[in-house]
Amino acid sequence: MNNEKNSINIDKDKILIMVNNFPDGLLIVDEKENIELISPSTEYLLKQKKENIVGKNLYRISSSEIDLKPLIKVFKEKEEKNKEEVTLNNLLLEVSSFNFQNNKGRLIIVHDVSRGKLVEKMKTEFVSIAAHQLRTPLSAIKWSLKMILDGDAGEVSKEQKELLEKTYSSNERMIGLINDLLNVTRIEEGRFLYNPEEMQLEEIIINTLKDFEEIIKIKKVDVKFKSKEKQLPPLIIDKEKMTLAIHNLLDNAIKYTVPHKGKINIFLEQKNNDVIFKIEDNGVGIPKDQYERIFSRFFRGDNVIKMETQGSGLGLYTTKNIIESHNGKIWFDSEEGEGTTFYFSIPFKV
Amino acid sequence: MKKVLIIEDDKFLRELLGKKISSLGYSAVLAIDGEDGLEKMKTEKPDIILLDLILPGMNGFEVLEQAKKNPTINETPIIILSNLGQSEDIEKGLRLGAKDFLVKAHFTPQEIVNKIQMFLN
Numbered sequence: 001m002n003n004e005k006n007s008i009n010i011d012k013d014k015i016l017i018m019v020n021n022f023p024d025g026l027l028i029v030d031e032k033e034n035i036e037l038i039s040p041s042t043e044y045l046l047k048q049k050k051e052n053i054v055g056k057n058l059y060r061i062s063s064s065e066i067d068l069k070p071l072i073k074v075f076k077e078k079e080e081k082n083k084e085e086v087t088l089n090n091l092l093l094e095v096s097s098f099n100f101q102n103n104k105g106r107l108i109i110v111h112d113v114s115r116g117k118l119v120e121k122m123k124t125e126f127v128s129i130a131a132h133q134l135r136t137p138l139s140a141i142k143w144s145l146k147m148i149l150d151g152d153a154g155e156v157s158k159e160q161k162e163l164l165e166k167t168y169s170s171n172e173r174m175i176g177l178i179n180d181l182l183n184v185t186r187i188e189e190g191r192f193l194y195n196p197e198e199m200q201l202e203e204i205i206i207n208t209l210k211d212f213e214e215i216i217k218i219k220k221v222d223v224k225f226k227s228k229e230k231q232l233p234p235l236i237i238d239k240e241k242m243t244l245a246i247h248n249l250l251d252n253a254i255k256y257t258v259p260h261k262g263k264i265n266i267f268l269e270q271k272n273n274d275v276i277f278k279i280e281d282n283g284v285g286i287p288k289d290q291y292e293r294i295f296s297r298f299f300r301g302d303n304v305i306k307m308e309t310q311g312s313g314l315g316l317y318t319t320k321n322i323i324e325s326h327n328g329k330i331w332f333d334s335e336e337g338e339g340t341t342f343y344f345s346i347p348f349k350v
Numbered sequence: 351m352k353k354v355l356i357i358e359d360d361k362f363l364r365e366l367l368g369k370k371i372s373s374l375g376y377s378a379v380l381a382i383d384g385e386d387g388l389e390k391m392k393t394e395k396p397d398i399i400l401l402d403l404i405l406p407g408m409n410g411f412e413v414l415e416q417a418k419k420n421p422t423i424n425e426t427p428i429i430i431l432s433n434l435g436q437s438e439d440i441e442k443g444l445r446l447g448a449k450d451f452l453v454k455a456h457f458t459p460q461e462i463v464n465k466i467q468m469f470l471n
Contacts, residue, residue, distance in 0.1 A: 127436065131433055131434060131435060131436070132404050132432075132433045132434060135433035135453070135454060135455040136360060136363070136433055136454070138455050139363060139433060139454035139455045140360070140362050140363055140366070142455060142458065143363065143366045143367070143370075143458065143459050144362075144366060146458040146459060146460070147366065147369070147370060147459060150460065152369065152370065152373060175455045175456070178455075195437065240437050
């Protein structure tokens with residue numbers, strides 16, 4: 001008997017510690033909808049002191065500073081809520097309500113999402129402003145250089161042409177860098193999928209390969225794509241993001257193989273509950289001491305910096321983020337001077 | 351001669367593109383903002399329209415909406431030519447009736463004219 005009482009006391013203690021230190025507003029309401037207990041954050045969110053809330057009926061709480069009606073209106077006796085949005089005094093709140101067993105009242109959680117929403121909005125705005133502001137002057141440079149090169153502004157000497165072509169490719173590089181930065185911001189903006197749909201990975205690979213047709217021809221790289229199974233299970237994919245991930249892997253494979261000698265093989269197969277993508281090249285490989293940093297932001301291998309190829313150090317970082325947002329995994333095998341194989345796996349619904 | 355309306359607020363871009371388009375056997379009509387563009391759609395009756403999105407005053411999406419509502423011009427193909435390019439923008443543009451969405455920084459003037467040619471044929 002004594003033991004039981006003790007354990008009830010301990011449980012009560014635990015609940016009090018939890019409530020008193022909880023960052024969200026918490027209200028514990030009894031079966032008659034009278035407020036029994038609140039967390040300290042509730043005082044701040046409702047702009048009302050504890051002693052003026054505890055003991056009151058849920059529908060009769062008020063504050064001299066703000067109007068609590070929008071919040072009170074959400075509640076109906078015994079009705080559970082899950083993250084219902086309420087605007088209260090310029091704050092955006094998510095209100096949830098859960099009934100206790102045997103009609104012993106309920107727990108109300110008031111979660112402040114204003115800051116998160118604000119940051120999200122600012123980031124989205126930044127992306128769109130950066131895209132527009134940075135790309136506009138670069139478009140002007142691109143267009144005018146191209147027109148001069150095309151002879152639209154009169155004849156261009158061979159020497160001038162060479163210089164202008166180099167300027168043009170530097171500018172293209174800048175445009176590419178901005179795209180990479182925007183992609184990173186966009187990926188980081190939400191680790192959620194923007195537009196998930198059921199589709200075959202194969203379809204994305206075939207489409208992405210089309211973007212590289214020209215460069216494959218110029219570099220004379222031998223690219224092959226094989227699917228082991230006739231029909232792999234479809235995956236839930238964000239098409240735009242997955243295209244970007246595969247684009248980055250293919251781009252690296254092509255960039256870091258020697259012209260005329262490059263061999264790239266892409267495979268798809270099913271293993272347990274995953275579809276596995278594999279891209280194998282016979283390129284320059286990754287130095288062993290740099291394995292750990294390969295997926296970090298702005299990282300580029302020592303050996304590829306020496307090759308003077310363009311790169312922002314964001315491709316694999318972005319790719320990893322995308323694969324992980326599809327609940328997948330990414331890894332690689334590499335031997336410096338021999339080649340690299342990147343793999344990723346995406347689970348399918350059973 | 352086929353007529354191309356360019357709605358672009360950046361003077362330099364507008365004139366460059368106008369020059370290229372004229373040199374390739376089209377007639378280029380220039381509009382400096384959305385209001386001007388809508389007006390010229392009605393008076394100039396272009397065969398195709400290049401539309402920027404970020405414009406002073408009325409933005410490109412609004413121009414697109416207005417144009418599609420007007421029975422005298424809603425058949426004219428509109429190509430969005432903007433430096434926005436997030437999937438939300440692209441989807442919105444196509445949903446509102448644009449034929450294509452080109453990111454300025456990704457296309458050369460010649461490539462833009464090739465697109466125009468494609469839609470006019």
